[in-house]
Amino acid sequence: MTNSKNEKNFFLFSADFEEFNFEALQRENNSEDYEGILWKNFRKNSLNRHVNIKKGDIVYAYYTNLPDKINRILLEFEVVEAYKKGKNEKCFFYENDEEKEYMIKNPDKRKPGVKLKLKDGKGVFGFKTEKEKLKFSEKILCGKYGIKSFQGKQCLNKNHEDLIHDLEKEKEKYTLKELKDYMNKISQCALQKSPKFRHENHTTFVKENGLKYYEQHHLIQQFNGRKNEKLKNIIDNEMNLINLCPNCHRRIHNGKREDREKMVIDLYNEIKKDFDNLLLEIPDIKEGKIDKIDWLLQQYNLEKQDKDI
Numbered sequence: 001m002t003n004s005k006n007e008k009n010f011f012l013f014s015a016d017f018e019e020f021n022f023e024a025l026q027r028e029n030n031s032e033d034y035e036g037i038l039w040k041n042f043r044k045n046s047l048n049r050h051v052n053i054k055k056g057d058i059v060y061a062y063y064t065n066l067p068d069k070i071n072r073i074l075l076e077f078e079v080v081e082a083y084k085k086g087k088n089e090k091c092f093f094y095e096n097d098e099e100k101e102y103m104i105k106n107p108d109k110r111k112p113g114v115k116l117k118l119k120d121g122k123g124v125f126g127f128k129t130e131k132e133k134l135k136f137s138e139k140i141l142c143g144k145y146g147i148k149s150f151q152g153k154q155c156l157n158k159n160h161e162d163l164i165h166d167l168e169k170e171k172e173k174y175t176l177k178e179l180k181d182y183m184n185k186i187s188q189c190a191l192q193k194s195p196k197f198r199h200e201n202h203t204t205f206v207k208e209n210g211l212k213y214y215e216q217h218h219l220i221q222q223f224n225g226r227k228n229e230k231l232k233n234i235i236d237n238e239m240n241l242i243n244l245c246p247n248c249h250r251r252i253h254n255g256k257r258e259d260r261e262k263m264v265i266d267l268y269n270e271i272k273k274d275f276d277n278l279l280l281e282i283p284d285i286k287e288g289k290i291d292k293i294d295w296l297l298q299q300y301n302l303e304k305q306d307k308d309i
Contacts (some may be wrong), residue, residue, distance in 0.1 A: 009057045010156040010164050012073075012147070013039065017063040017183070023210030026176040029118055036080045036115035040093040053082045053114050060167060062141075062150055067187040069238055071150070073136040074179070076123035076171060077116035091115055124174040125167075127182060135170060180210050187212050189245035194266040202245040214243040217252065219267055219275070224299055234281055239274045242267055261302050268296055 021037075028034045039059075053059075061075040083091040093113030094100040103110045118124075126132025134140060141147040145163040156164060189204075191197040204213045218240050224231050234240060244252065252263045268275065276292065284290045 011053060011057060011059045011153055012062055012156060013059050013153050014062045014064065014150050017065045018211065021209040022176060022180045023208065026180060029121065029176060036117045038093060039114050039116055040111060053079055055079055055082055059116055067183055068133065070133045071138040072133065074125055074127065076119040078119045079114050080117050081115040083112040122173050122175065124176060124179050125171055127174065127179060184212050187214060187243065189214065189248050190242045190267055190270055191244065191248050191263060193270060196262055201247055204245050215246055215249040217242045217244045217249055220299055234278050237278055239271065239278055257302065260300060261297065264296055264300055265293060268293060
């Protein structure tokens, strides 16, 4: 929400949960000399042009790609430093040490950046109960608070005063460690619930960002979108994305025919409640010309060989 120069503004930044470094954030947030995390700052966007982010402003971080598939606001940050050409050019964004050295030598090539610290050293919103998860979910942000975009960065304005008020009031005092541990607890290979595959080896590892490593599998595979333009929106839908351990991901593409067939069917049964709405956008399924599972198996060049599979 934009105010006078001396008053704080409120922003919504989007981030991919799988790529965000919670390990570094947790470690640095507990350090006495912590200066804040560096975040790239696109100073212009289609919704809010020429809105400059300054020290003291508040940033709410909206995360996608969460293990429970509920995209939502999770963290609240305070801006502790922001790039401003000609005045504060030390706060610029860089991907690695090599790029940092290049920008030090070439000030005109610097990318505007902001440094953010968790508000009050905590700034973690509720995530453990269903009520907490849904409170600032994408559905509620759209329907109740009128947020229209979740890409990049945007400045919240007078139309979003209710959202800002509720965010300030409802913030839970969880810790980053609790958040990271909880997300790792609920993250698992989707086939770990399958009667046939649950006893298989689903071992994975912890990534640099502190989260368990899983590979995303498109149940309706991506190459089908290249063959059929109408499938593109369905393929990119988050309900079509499933977390698999590296072993299962390779197996569903390269394993024995009977294993691949069973994996596809088990994955469909795991998500069918929400996934069926996507499949009904396919004309042949909507018109009853083909069974949903038969259609899915065709996408893998498989046909159901046994009705009991």
